[in-house]
Amino acid sequence: MGSVGDYVARIEEACGEEKSVIVTFKYDKKDEAIKKILAKTEKQQSLSSIILELTFKGVSLRLYVTGKAIFRNLKSKEEAQVLLSELLA
Amino acid sequence: MLDPYKIREDFPILKRKVNGHPLIYFDNAATSQKPGQVINAITSFYENHNANVHRAIHTLSQEASELYENAHSEVAKFINASSLEEIVFVRGTTEAINLVAYSWGCHNLQKGDEVVVSLMEHHSNIVPWEILSKQHGFIVKYVDVNGNGTLSYSSLEENITDKAKFVCLSHVSNVTGVINNIKQVAKAAHDHGAMILVDAAQSVPHMPVDVKELDVDFLAFSGHKMLGPTGIGVLYAKREILEKMKPFHGGGEMIREVSFDPSVRRCNISWNTLPWKFEAGTPHISGGIGLMEAVRYLQRLGMENVKEHEEMLTKYAMQRVRECRKVTVYGPEDPSVKCGIIPFGIEGMSSHDIALFLDSYGVMIRSGFHCAQPLHQQFKIKSSARASFYIYNTREEVDRFIEILKEIELV
Numbered sequence: 390m391g392s393v394g395d396y397v398a399r400i401e402e403a404c405g406e407e408k409s410v411i412v413t414f415k416y417d418k419k420d421e422a423i424k425k426i427l428a429k430t431e432k433q434q435s436l437s438s439i440i441l442e443l444t445f446k447g448v449s450l451r452l453y454v455t456g457k458a459i460f461r462n463l464k465s466k467e468e469a470q471v472l473l474s475e476l477l478a
Numbered sequence: 479m480l481d482p483y484k485i486r487e488d489f490p491i492l493k494r495k496v497n498g499h500p501l502i503y504f505d506n507a508a509t510s511q512k513p514g515q516v517i518n519a520i521t522s523f524y525e526n527h528n529a530n531v532h533r534a535i536h537t538l539s540q541e542a543s544e545l546y547e548n549a550h551s552e553v554a555k556f557i558n559a560s561s562l563e564e565i566v567f568v569r570g571t572t573e574a575i576n577l578v579a580y581s582w583g584c585h586n587l588q589k590g591d592e593v594v595v596s597l598m599e600h601h602s603n604i605v606p607w608e609i610l611s612k613q614h615g616f617i618v619k620y621v622d623v624n625g626n627g628t629l630s631y632s633s634l635e636e637n638i639t640d641k642a643k644f645v646c647l648s649h650v651s652n653v654t655g656v657i658n659n660i661k662q663v664a665k666a667a668h669d670h671g672a673m674i675l676v677d678a679a680q681s682v683p684h685m686p687v688d689v690k691e692l693d694v695d696f697l698a699f700s701g702h703k704m705l706g707p708t709g710i711g712v713l714y715a716k717r718e719i720l721e722k723m724k725p726f727h728g729g730g731e732m733i734r735e736v737s738f739d740p741s742v743r744r745c746n747i748s749w750n751t752l753p754w755k756f757e758a759g760t761p762h763i764s765g766g767i768g769l770m771e772a773v774r775y776l777q778r779l780g781m782e783n784v785k786e787h788e789e790m791l792t793k794y795a796m797q798r799v800r801e802c803r804k805v806t807v808y809g810p811e812d813p814s815v816k817c818g819i820i821p822f823g824i825e826g827m828s829s830h831d832i833a834l835f836l837d838s839y840g841v842m843i844r845s846g847f848h849c850a851q852p853l854h855q856q857f858k859i860k861s862s863a864r865a866s867f868y869i870y871n872t873r874e875e876v877d878r879f880i881e882i883l884k885e886i887e888l889v
Contacts, residue, residue, distance in 0.1 A: 405861025
């Protein structure tokens, strides 16, 4: 059982009117984090060799193979924290 | 002409890779990279001369003081100020503007007065005035921008009336790179008896700036955007204005004397000479020395050459970006009215997606509001992606950037 802190280096609310939250995974844990997230999310499509469009509990997110993710239309980073705790458990 | 390939050899960070790709650093409007000369100057200070400045008679303090004072003089020459007395070291542009707002504004602005800013300002040239206006009752008026992001000079003329006491304007927009005609604005301000402060954070690093020619009262800029370290910046002001102004912060260094009067049990305080009157506490000595080295580096290159190189890159990038069907560039299309900053969007992608996509290929750009939300509201956009160039960027980097934008368009 992993926790958010084991996998996530930073969670930031994006600047701009889009209510997005940017997540950066720890470099040495990013592959493991991506694997866990892929196992629990619904894959919509591969947007390119480096981006995956996913959904989880109705929330849309884009996962980058470089170890970053954007959660869309969230109210706050706390909301992302809750989703990540489920995704990375 | 600059040789960016030779310049790149001076910047250790440009040798690294990001996400397996050679680093392309296009976030220069946020901060610049640092050459070895600046890094070494800071290291050398700590290894050889480190001591607190002023009022100590030992050798190290004398050396540190001389270096720190020389840094002020070097900066003064760089912007053609009359002397080091007109150069106050601060943390950065934001602190410089706040210094003026609190030290000058608090004592000179009152109900009925007007402070004129523009809608293209960085938040740091809006927020201090809005805060103070609520305390002192003066009005903050906003000059419009045209649809292409240039300043509306007719709106400026309308807004600068005899009620205007202070005009605050950026020399170059940090979002669009639009260059404002400061000489014209300074004249308009002075004709109405107002003073002018220029946010030069995006101009001093990129073009020759002569405070006498512009005839500005205050000019603020940051060291870290011009090859220097973070935490050091500059407030230039005309000497006679600084002499009349009250100090911003109180403490050591900024005083000449603090004498206790036992008859009233209070202290009488007299201020230090300029510019130290405005530099309370132990200053950022190594930062000042790093900034001096950055200034020397830019002077060796020649600021006309710096400007010319960025104009060439901007023109080239603006021309090549037209090949991208889904890319919209915000701001003026004419590269001759702007500095090396290109704000853009891609249909169907948020600015953060664009930035993350480029990051995956080692290209660093910025996304969001760039601390200029009112300008984004004028453009009716939620945010923007921004590429910004400097002396070490090359046409090949622009080519790679365009290739990746074309890949993003296929997503």
